[in-house]
Amino acid sequence: MAKTYDYLFKLLLIGDSGVGKTCLLFRFSEDAFNSTFISTIGIDFKIRTIELDGKKIKLQIWDTAGQERFRTITTAYYRGAMGIMLVYDITNEKSFDNIRNWIRNIEEHASKDVEKMVLGNKCDMNDRRQVSKERGEQLAIEHGIKFMETSAKASVNVDDAFFTLARDIKAKMDRKMDTPGQGSRPSGYQLTKKDSGGSKKSFWRCNLL
Amino acid sequence: MQGGDSPARAVDEEKPGTAGITIRAATPEHLIQLCVKAFTEHGVDEQQVEFVKVFFLMHQWFMTSEDLAQAFIDLYQGCDETVTCDKDSYWIVNFPVHFDMDGRLRSVVQNLGAVIQSEGNKQLRELVDLSTVPSYDWMRNMSVRNPASKHARKVSLVFNHLEPEELAAQLTYLEYKAFRRIHFVDFKNYALTASLKDQPKLERSIALFNGLSQWVQCMVLCKTTPQQRADVITKFINVAQHLRVLQNFNTLMAIVGGLSHSALARLSKTIACLPSESQKLLMEYTELLSSNNNFSNYRKVYHSCTGFKIPILGVHLKDIISLQTALPDKVEGGLLNFRKMAQLAIILRELTHLQGHESVPVEANMDLVNTLRLSLDLHYTEDEIYELSLAREPRGSLSSPTTPTKPVVFADWVAGVSPPDPNTINKHVHDMVEAVFKNYDHDKDGFISHGEFEAIAGNFPFIDSFCVLDADQDGMISKVEMKTYFIRANCHALRNSFKHAFHETTYFRPTFCIHCTGLLWGLIKQGWKCKDCGINAHKHCKDLVVMECRSKGSTKRNESLTNGVTVHEMTLSAKRKISQRQKRSSSSPSHMSEQSTQTDDVTRRATTLRDAQGHREVTVVDGEFYEEQSLLYERLLKAEEAREKLMEENCMLRSRLDTANEQIVTLKSHIGVIRQNTIAFILEQMDALHMQRDTEV
Numbered sequence: 001m002a003k004t005y006d007y008l009f010k011l012l013l014i015g016d017s018g019v020g021k022t023c024l025l026f027r028f029s030e031d032a033f034n035s036t037f038i039s040t041i042g043i044d045f046k047i048r049t050i051e052l053d054g055k056k057i058k059l060q061i062w063d064t065a066g067q068e069r070f071r072t073i074t075t076a077y078y079r080g081a082m083g084i085m086l087v088y089d090i091t092n093e094k095s096f097d098n099i100r101n102w103i104r105n106i107e108e109h110a111s112k113d114v115e116k117m118v119l120g121n122k123c124d125m126n127d128r129r130q131v132s133k134e135r136g137e138q139l140a141i142e143h144g145i146k147f148m149e150t151s152a153k154a155s156v157n158v159d160d161a162f163f164t165l166a167r168d169i170k171a172k173m174d175r176k177m178d179t180p181g182q183g184s185r186p187s188g189y190q191l192t193k194k195d196s197g198g199s200k201k202s203f204w205r206c207n208l209l
Numbered sequence: 210m211q212g213g214d215s216p217a218r219a220v221d222e223e224k225p226g227t228a229g230i231t232i233r234a235a236t237p238e239h240l241i242q243l244c245v246k247a248f249t250e251h252g253v254d255e256q257q258v259e260f261v262k263v264f265f266l267m268h269q270w271f272m273t274s275e276d277l278a279q280a281f282i283d284l285y286q287g288c289d290e291t292v293t294c295d296k297d298s299y300w301i302v303n304f305p306v307h308f309d310m311d312g313r314l315r316s317v318v319q320n321l322g323a324v325i326q327s328e329g330n331k332q333l334r335e336l337v338d339l340s341t342v343p344s345y346d347w348m349r350n351m352s353v354r355n356p357a358s359k360h361a362r363k364v365s366l367v368f369n370h371l372e373p374e375e376l377a378a379q380l381t382y383l384e385y386k387a388f389r390r391i392h393f394v395d396f397k398n399y400a401l402t403a404s405l406k407d408q409p410k411l412e413r414s415i416a417l418f419n420g421l422s423q424w425v426q427c428m429v430l431c432k433t434t435p436q437q438r439a440d441v442i443t444k445f446i447n448v449a450q451h452l453r454v455l456q457n458f459n460t461l462m463a464i465v466g467g468l469s470h471s472a473l474a475r476l477s478k479t480i481a482c483l484p485s486e487s488q489k490l491l492m493e494y495t496e497l498l499s500s501n502n503n504f505s506n507y508r509k510v511y512h513s514c515t516g517f518k519i520p521i522l523g524v525h526l527k528d529i530i531s532l533q534t535a536l537p538d539k540v541e542g543g544l545l546n547f548r549k550m551a552q553l554a555i556i557l558r559e560l561t562h563l564q565g566h567e568s569v570p571v572e573a574n575m576d577l578v579n580t581l582r583l584s585l586d587l588h589y590t591e592d593e594i595y596e597l598s599l600a601r602e603p604r605g606s607l608s609s610p611t612t613p614t615k616p617v618v619f620a621d622w623v624a625g626v627s628p629p630d631p632n633t634i635n636k637h638v639h640d641m642v643e644a645v646f647k648n649y650d651h652d653k654d655g656f657i658s659h660g661e662f663e664a665i666a667g668n669f670p671f672i673d674s675f676c677v678l679d680a681d682q683d684g685m686i687s688k689v690e691m692k693t694y695f696i697r698a699n700c701h702a703l704r705n706s707f708k709h710a711f712h713e714t715t716y717f718r719p720t721f722c723i724h725c726t727g728l729l730w731g732l733i734k735q736g737w738k739c740k741d742c743g744i745n746a747h748k749h750c751k752d753l754v755v756m757e758c759r760s761k762g763s764t765k766r767n768e769s770l771t772n773g774v775t776v777h778e779m780t781l782s783a784k785r786k787i788s789q790r791q792k793r794s795s796s797s798p799s800h801m802s803e804q805s806t807q808t809d810d811v812t813r814r815a816t817t818l819r820d821a822q823g824h825r826e827v828t829v830v831d832g833e834f835y836e837e838q839s840l841l842y843e844r845l846l847k848a849e850e851a852r853e854k855l856m857e858e859n860c861m862l863r864s865r866l867d868t869a870n871e872q873i874v875t876l877k878s879h880i881g882v883i884r885q886n887t888i889a890f891i892l893e894q895m896d897a898l899h900m901q902r903d904t905e906v
Contacts, residue, residue, distance in 0.1 A: 041503065066529070072419075073524075
């Protein structure tokens with residue numbers, strides 16, 4: 001059977017309850033969303049296929065909505081995740097403080113080379129802002145990961161964020177393929193021969209936004 | 210069907226997503242009218258049964274029950290009386306919980322009753338009679354004591370002797386009690402606000418879940434050898450087996466989640482000791498509960514189960530939240546999205562249906578339940594548990610030996626689930642202690658002995674030793690002593706017990722750092738001392754101290770700690786350090802007692818302190834090594850005791866010698882005097898003799 005994509009990435013949305021992870025997810029994959037609830041399937045993770053450097057990348061996005069407080073359930077999601085979006089709410093200081101805890105959690109449970117990104121969501125609600133953009137940037141720099149402010153409601157930077165994360169995962173994967181010695185194919189996610197001419201942007205995107 | 214007025218009041222479903230629901234969106238008023246129309250003289254219109262059910266179940270999502278009843282009453286004035294009362298009657302019979310839980314709704318309906326009565330229609334009056342509504346007391350209160358099982362079977366309260374089946378049954382009882390109290394409105398509020406604020410029932414259920422996972426981890430980690438740990442894991446897997454039979458998926462998830470948590474999963478030596486059968490079972494359950502394809506394995510099994518079952522609350526909460534986020538509340542210009550209500554109703558109907566099970570297949574043993582409940586209240590942070598796991602089986606020696614000890618952050622982050630309030634804890638402690646005494650105080654004298662205590666202590670990982678509990682040291686533990694201990698232990702866990710109140714201090718005698726064991730250098734302000742527990746540390750070490758803060762002066766108990774009664778409480782690393790120190794400073798024995806006083810405070814958790822010279826981290830090796838170490842250490846202690854005794858004797862003898870010498874000196878001087886006197890006397894006599902002779906001559 002012919003595959004309709006070249007890569008399959010599993011992404012995970014993590015953060016405190018109520019920061020708008022599910023909103024982000026539905027905003028990003030709106031078209032693919034089938035709103036009917038079937039109790040034996042539930043509302044599943046969302047899939048959206050994007051194109052990067054001429055390659056079709058299938059993004060499978062997992063959401064932990066409402067389960068953040070059940071700690072052992074949440075950790076079950078980390079397995080096999082290749083990219084993790086850490087989401088906080090700019091109108092909620094506590095959710096920002098907890099990002100550090102989530103990062104530690106990821107270090108403990110997820111695989112070592114998982115690609116991470118921090119999102120400050122609800123940036124449309126500037127009047128109720130509690131966390132400045134600078135602090136978000138600072139936190140991202142501390143942990144060496146990228147940062148963006150998004151708004152699921154106003155559809156600001158949502159696509160951009162997922163594209164950036166996907167690009168980074170792809171770049172990391174391509175690098176791995178290039179390096180001999182570590183040559184074992186990384187868990188077989190790449191389905192066609194890669195084209196190493198791809199753009200590898202690793203500059204600080206947050207400064208541009 | 211379009212509503213008659215403009216703008217449209219309702220939109221119908223083109224192809225119904227949910228069986229029996231034909232309406233997609235409408236104004237609330239229109240929905241009420243539809244509901245009224247569904248009632249005919251013969252009861253509910255068959256076509257509309259589904260709609261009516263969903264409507265009554267879900268109405269609290271968009272309006273209060275009070276408003277709904279009022280709307281019915283308004284319609285009652287002037288339209289078909291019987292039909293209105295039929296609806297109320299239907300409502301009362303099918304959703305009695307709404308009437309018992311909502312006082313205002315009650316009064317509205319009672320008013321209706323009064324109106325009908327004044328018109329003299331008895332038959333109608335009976336239809337809206339509320340006196341038959343069963344009581345939902347158990348739902349209203351946070352905790353209601355079940356009057357069940359007065360003649361409880363005699364079961365062991367001790368984890369080691371507890372049958373897995375019994376444990377599974379009692380956990381299911383606790384779980385079901387917590388689950389059935391969660392009200393429709395709790396689910397709704399959680400979906401809307403994503404916060405547990407003002408939702409103590411839901412919070413309690415989640416806390417139970419997390420507490421159980423942690424308890425599982427702690428029970429395993431408190432054992433010292435891999436084989437012992439494997440035995441505990443095997444036991445929990447057996448418990449899981451029974452939970453699966455009971456169809457209690459929530460508790461199953463908590464236990465399997467706890468077992469597969471990285472703090473346990475990384476213990477390769479322990480896992481190697483597991484029988485293959487248990488390993489297979491654990492794999493099977495992990496697979497069953499895996500998040501793959503949105504928990505598809507679980508969902509399949511769950512739906513094939515009939516009768517009593519407890520769902521994984523987290524999964525169904527996620528469904529509710531996903532629907533809430535995915536579907537808009539209002540569609541088509543302000544109409545209520547009834548399709549959303551119909552879909553939410555599928556989940557909520559299921560949940561509320563399960564809450565109503567009257568026949569719970571487990572028999573509660575309140576004593577056991579009370580004991581368990583307290584075990585589950587004890588709070589540890591993820592870090593503390595992970596730390597302990599590292600201490601039990603350190604990371605492979607090759608991996609990252611250079612990483613310095615990370616400052617451990619003991620944040621109060623239970624992800625929004627706050628620990629139970631002191632009152633609840635006090636109550637739980639009270640119940641537990643009563644239960645323990647009822648079962649273990651065999652002679653009913655209000656005390657338990659050492660042996661009785663040892664048996665019960667196994668349920669509470671990291672409980673202090675008998676000596677510490679026995680505050681007045683009379684060899685027996687009274688109820689009061691036990692209660693004080695547990696309440697203190699809990700308060701302890703609640704406020705961050707790892708935060709020390711350090712302040713800069715000048716020491717007048719050589720003092721050593723608790724963390725690196727090096728000397729605190731300098732003339733003044735050599736180091737930092739904790740106000741509460743009195744430990745000392747370098748400025749740069751004080752944030753790295755991984756020792757619990759046990760406040761000193763507050764209780765007698767701690768004196769007994771520093772008296773060295775509980776020397777075996779000390780961590781092994783501390784022991785090792787002492788022995789190192791003894792080698793180094795054996796020439797100055799006067800320091801010894803002071804040092805051991807300092808290190809006595811060390812708790813079991815402080816296992817990764819660093820070596821004195823700032824070498825690499827002293828990571829503690831495995832159990833066998835521990836045991837050998839502790840054996841050696843005991844011998845060392847004995848030798849030291851003997852030496853001290855000898856020293857004392859020596860001192861005594863010396864002082865005796867001194868007094869004897871003094872006596873000798875005095876005696877000597879006496880002798881001198883006597884001698885002189887004698888000589889003088891002799892000379893006198895001789896003189897006298899000489900004189901006699903001279904006169905004779």
